[in-house]
Amino acid sequence: MGSYRLVRRLYFRSSDTFDRSAFPWLRALDVQVQGAGSAGGGNGSGGSGGGGGAGGEYARSFITDLSLLPVLVPVTVGAGGIGDSTVGSGDGGASSFDDLVIAVGGYRLSSRQAGGLGGTGGVGDLLIRGGGGSGGSTGSPIGGAGGGSFLGTGGRGLQSSSTTTDGDPGGGYGGGGGGGRGDGAAIGGDGAPGIVIVELFA
Structure with a gap:
């Protein structure tokens, strides 16, 4: 990237702090932030299929003005939604690098059969909305597929009339x-949970 030289890449798979003072040579950061996915819907008492959960948003920024950042930068990694027999435990969690790069998690289903809406509304130079989940069937045991994300894939949506099958988890991040x-x-x-990837340039 121009006159910058990539020196190190950090992966945050859980919330933590980035200590800028540990890298006195630092001149720029390339920050990628992935929001978490929401859970798929359950099928209640049976005979139907739940809707697919939604993918989280992806945000990315190249930061050259390091004065915008505190010395200790809070890094938040969103948790994925937890499935249950109804609409799941809520939205996928947002991931962020301070308040400069934010990716919103996938949204919770509005009903058991409705597909979730992909995460959107974050902050960054580049923003890619999460994929929406597909709807499940109300009259047959067909589950909806989960929406994908830039760094992950949605859980499969399949028919399963002879056996009862829990929804597949979201893949990747x-x-x-x-x-x-x-x-x-x-x-x-x-x-699937989110992730924050930080590339350090001298």
Whole structure:
């Protein structure tokens, strides 16, 4: 990137702090932030399919003015939504690098069969909305597929009439969970967690 030289890459898979003073040679940062996915819907008492959860948003910024950052930069990594027999435990968590780069998590389902809406509304030079989940069936045991993200894939949406199958979890980072399906009660798949990737340039 121009006259900058990549020296190190840091991966934050859980919330932590970036200590800028530990890198006195630092001149610029390339920050990638992925929001978490929401959970897929359950199928209640059976005979239907839950909707797919949504993918989290992706945000990226190249930061050259380091005076914008505190010495100790808070790094937040969003947790994926947890599936249950209804609409899951809420939105996928937002991930952020201070308040300069923010990626919103996938949104919770509005009903068991409705697909979730992809995360959007974050902050960054580049913003990519999370993929929406597909709807599940109200009259047959077909679960909706979870929405993908820039760094992850959605859980599969499949038909399962002979067996009761919980939804597949979201894959990678930020993928939405698949919907539960089958003749018996099934729970939705969990959303995949977020991640923050920081590249350090001299």
